Amino acid sequence: MRKAIVIILAILFMIPVFWTVSSSLKSMNEIYRYPPTIFPQEISLEGYKNVINESQFPRYVANTLFVAIVSTVITVFISVSLGYGLAKGTFKYKNFFREIVTITLFITAQVIMVPLFVVIQQLGLIDSLWGLIIPAVFTPTASFTAYQYMRDLPNEFLESAQVDGANEWQIFFKIVLPMSRPLMAAISIFSFTWRWNDFVLPLIVINSGDKFTVQLALSALQGQYGIPWNEILAFSVLAIIPTLIIFLLFQNLFMKGLSAGGLKY
Amino acid sequence: MKKIDIVKNRFVFIIPSFVFHFLFYLLPIILMIILAFFSWDLLNSPSFVGLENFKDLMEDKWFWNSIVVTLKYTFFTLPIVFITSLILGLLLQEENSFSKIMRVFFYWPYMIPMVAGGTMWKWLLSKDFGLVNHILKQLGFNPINWLDNPTLALFSVVIVQTWVLSGFMMMLYIVGLQALPEEFYEAASIDGASNFQKFWFITMPLLRNTHISVITLTIANCFRNFTIVYIMTTGGPGYATTVAPLYIYQKAFTDFRIGYASAGSIVILLISLVIAYVVRKVQERDLEGGKI
Numbered sequence: 001m002r003k004a005i006v007i008i009l010a011i012l013f014m015i016p017v018f019w020t021v022s023s024s025l026k027s028m029n030e031i032y033r034y035p036p037t038i039f040p041q042e043i044s045l046e047g048y049k050n051v052i053n054e055s056q057f058p059r060y061v062a063n064t065l066f067v068a069i070v071s072t073v074i075t076v077f078i079s080v081s082l083g084y085g086l087a088k089g090t091f092k093y094k095n096f097f098r099e100i101v102t103i104t105l106f107i108t109a110q111v112i113m114v115p116l117f118v119v120i121q122q123l124g125l126i127d128s129l130w131g132l133i134i135p136a137v138f139t140p141t142a143s144f145t146a147y148q149y150m151r152d153l154p155n156e157f158l159e160s161a162q163v164d165g166a167n168e169w170q171i172f173f174k175i176v177l178p179m180s181r182p183l184m185a186a187i188s189i190f191s192f193t194w195r196w197n198d199f200v201l202p203l204i205v206i207n208s209g210d211k212f213t214v215q216l217a218l219s220a221l222q223g224q225y226g227i228p229w230n231e232i233l234a235f236s237v238l239a240i241i242p243t244l245i246i247f248l249l250f251q252n253l254f255m256k257g258l259s260a261g262g263l264k265y
Numbered sequence: 266m267k268k269i270d271i272v273k274n275r276f277v278f279i280i281p282s283f284v285f286h287f288l289f290y291l292l293p294i295i296l297m298i299i300l301a302f303f304s305w306d307l308l309n310s311p312s313f314v315g316l317e318n319f320k321d322l323m324e325d326k327w328f329w330n331s332i333v334v335t336l337k338y339t340f341f342t343l344p345i346v347f348i349t350s351l352i353l354g355l356l357l358q359e360e361n362s363f364s365k366i367m368r369v370f371f372y373w374p375y376m377i378p379m380v381a382g383g384t385m386w387k388w389l390l391s392k393d394f395g396l397v398n399h400i401l402k403q404l405g406f407n408p409i410n411w412l413d414n415p416t417l418a419l420f421s422v423v424i425v426q427t428w429v430l431s432g433f434m435m436m437l438y439i440v441g442l443q444a445l446p447e448e449f450y451e452a453a454s455i456d457g458a459s460n461f462q463k464f465w466f467i468t469m470p471l472l473r474n475t476h477i478s479v480i481t482l483t484i485a486n487c488f489r490n491f492t493i494v495y496i497m498t499t500g501g502p503g504y505a506t507t508v509a510p511l512y513i514y515q516k517a518f519t520d521f522r523i524g525y526a527s528a529g530s531i532v533i534l535l536i537s538l539v540i541a542y543v544v545r546k547v548q549e550r551d552l553e554g555g556k557i
Contacts, residue, residue: 002356003363005356006356006357006363006367007367009353009356009371010367010370010371013370013371013374013428013431013432014370015389015396016382016385016386016388016389016428017377017385019385019388019389019396020384020385020388020389023388031394032394034393034394035399035402036394036396036399077281078281078282078285079282081278081279081281081282082278082279082281082282082283084275084278085275085276085277085278085279086279088275089274089275089276089278089279090274090275091274091275091276097279097283100286100291101286104286104290106485106541107290107294108485108488108489108537109489110489110491110510110513111297111489111510111530111533111534111537112290112293112294112297112530113510113513113514113517113530114297114300114513114517114523114526114527114530115292115293115294115296115297115300115527115530116289116293117517117518118293118296118300118523119288119289119292119293119296121307123288134285134289135285135288135289137285138282138285138286138289138290143282168273168275168277172278193376196378197376197377197378197379197380199378199379199380199492199495200491200492203495204514204518214378215378215380215381218380218381218384219380219495219496222384222387222496229388229394232384232388233384233388236381236384236385237381239378239380239381240377240378240381243376243377243378244373244376247369247373247376248369251369254372254376255368255372255436
């Protein structure tokens with residue numbers, strides 16, 4: 001009984017995805033046929049072919065991958081470094097800096113969208129992929145998670161390294177980083193999906209079509225006259241594939257990240 | 266000598282992060298407050314206008330409309346997400362392979378890019394070709410123009426927001442439910458409590474902290490929703506679904522009224538702070554009430 005309810009609800013939740021995938025595999029004629037067919041009568045890859053050949057799709061993918069990978073690498077490094085400094089440091093005003101990170105967790109990006117644009121503009125990063133990377137590398141969630149992780153890192157390892165004469169940099173690179181592998185993995189996966197899925201920052205920063213990200217291109221396709229639904233649907237399916245792969249591969253990490261307070265920034 | 270000190274007390278490790286924090290969080294907030302007193306179109310140099318932006322905001326009925334739309338949107342979304350995620354949490358709290366597999370189907374919408382998710386729903390709700398209207402017709406109803414009718418458009422966006430958030434909130438409930446102490450239930454069973462009584466008098470009150478997290482996070486998500494609305498309705502029909510962030514976006518990047526949009530952002534920030542404060546007060550009052 002309980003299982004039946006769960007399965008019915010799960011089907012309801014997956015209908016939009018099913019309907020999109022199914023429709024994306026129909027020919028243009030079949031998409032506009034009435035009554036609609038639930039499954040494609042004959043599989044047509046027309047929509048997918050159009051997206052991949054006619055548009056600059058490979059370019060959008062390359063742009064998005066570049067942004068997601070580069071910003072993720074920087075995010076991982078600065079977050080781990082921040083977490084270590086805050087958790088194991090002894091400098092003045094440490095609590096003040098920690099509070100700033102916590103408070104930033106509650107600032108919603110949309111509220112500062114306008115002045116953020118001005119800062120990006122003044123830095124000369126408008127209409128540049130770096131304008132999507134640099135402003136996004138500090139994420140409150142990653143910083144907070146890193147801080148929590150570093151607090152639990154046993155002090156003995158750091159102290160024994162100090163006794164052995166290691167300097168701070170050696171301690172950080174040879175002890176702290178290797179011990180932070182699970183943390184770095186978690187931040188990488190979350191950060192990659194945030195950047196892959198991001199829409200608001202690209203929308204305000206990017207103007208030229210050749211610098212579009214996947215999400216931006218998908219959105220732009222809908223503004224066209226005479227909406228090409230088969231292409232839009234194929235594009236939507238392609239846009240969720242990386243998320244799906246990462247999610248399925250790292251499911252446990254996502255679920256654990258939730259219980260550890262890993263919230264969307 | 267100084268340099269070595271910085272390394273020794275490990276201050277140096279927080280510098281890279283705080284450079285980015287300063288540039289892209291602190292500076293924009295300061296800038297937002299300053300810009301609110303200026304008139305600026307991004308091209309000509311800004312001119313000081315004092316409180317004029319705020320005065321204009323007070324008289325701008327579409328700005329207040331966008332606040333009302335955001336509040337309505339939150340007001341409708343909150344109970345639906347709350348109930349859906351609680352039910353899902355209760356159904357899937359056990360750690361077995363069935364639950365683990367099924368959780369994926371509910372959590373995954375949260376992982377999908379919202380541009381793609383919004384597009385999927387737009388197709389599902391499409392007047393002539395959508396599955397929803399097809400089913401309605403099969404059942405003998407007239408097709409409904411989901412996204413062109415002001416009331417229904419808001420309702421449609423609420424449903425999509427629920428679809429996105431429920432699985433995420435479900436996870437919070439699962440974590441909360443798994444942490445509940447067994448003893449209470451054993452004692453209640455001895456006293457002959459029914460399942461519903463156990464749920465209502467033990468589970469619900471014990472989940473208080475989870476409820477508060479779910480409510481706070483749902484409100485926060487509703488307040489910053491931009492993408493779903495932008496993709497599905499672009500704020501229309503008319504201003505029926507123009508939520509506050511979308512209105513600010515239009516003022517800044519369509520009308521190029523940067524100062525005006527900054528003033529609007531400040532008002533929105535203040536409103537969300539008030540709501541955050543109220544939620545926290547309710548939380549504290551419950552604590553004083555001694556409900557465990």
